[in-house]
């Protein structure tokens with residue numbers, strides 16, 4: 242893709258000096274950026290980006306200074322404060338600031354906190370949503386986050402709180418009862434605890450679980466397992482974060498919808514993993 246590729250005709254917003262745009266970069270694949278994100282990259286003086294933002298995306302802002310604000314897994318919140326105040330300082334210096342965050346800025350990304358700090362300091366903002374890993378990352382693994390035969394609701398949870406501890410505040414009984422599909426961000430560190438809680442809440446040992454690491458990037462890997470065996474399987478496979486964990490029968494749909502495998506020449510493993518007949522025939 243050439244840097245000079247024009248945006249489609251239309252009124253694209255202008256990133257003014259002294260403004261901060263908080264923007265989602267999607268889960269990895271640069272093609273999953275929005276056009277608003279591209280418009281922002283073209284105009285920024287400074288791009289301040291997180292660990293999960295692919296470096297290739299920064300190539301689309303060659304004119305800008307690139308500042309890494311990476312922070313993985315429950316570091317002290319002072320760091321978050323530093324990032325927010327750094328954004329304030331950059332804006333006050335009259336920079337056009339693009340704050341680029343992985344996925345969607347308002348999904349487990351502390352985008353809300355950063356935006357609030359900016360507003361509290363009188364810095365004008367714009368929010369540009371992005372494709373969250375818990376939706377787009379699963380789609381790249383061939384897993385529909387909702388599927389008519391499986392779930393009428395989906396729950397997004399974070400596997401640990403700000404201090405890196407397992408989220409004691411989550412009511413796993415209620416989540417387990419209320420949501421056939423559970424999508425867990427930042428869940429790898431406490432997967433043993435989470436699986437035990439879900440099993441204790443009555444979910445079956447055989448419940449399908451898919452773990453998608455580095456989703457949508459060239460390093461994407463998918464571990465297909467079950468609630469009963471996931472801890473041992475993760476250990477055996479050496480699966481490392483960043484990972485999205487999908488618990489629920491939607492994960493089994495990968496057996497028919499692993500489109501990346503199919504592009505690589507693999508046959509679908511099972512045309513009807515949920516045993517419901519073909520959707521078009523039972524509509």
Ligand code: SAH
Pocket residue numbers: 268269293342343344345346347348349350372373374375378425426427428453454455456457458482483484485
């Ligand atoms: N705002 C982001 C989430 C930030 S929290 C979003 O909307 O996607 C960081 C967590 O997101 C990671 O620990 C991991 O659980 C998940 N994540 C983000 N990008 C990912 C990717 N490419 N592959 C797998 N998991 C990802």
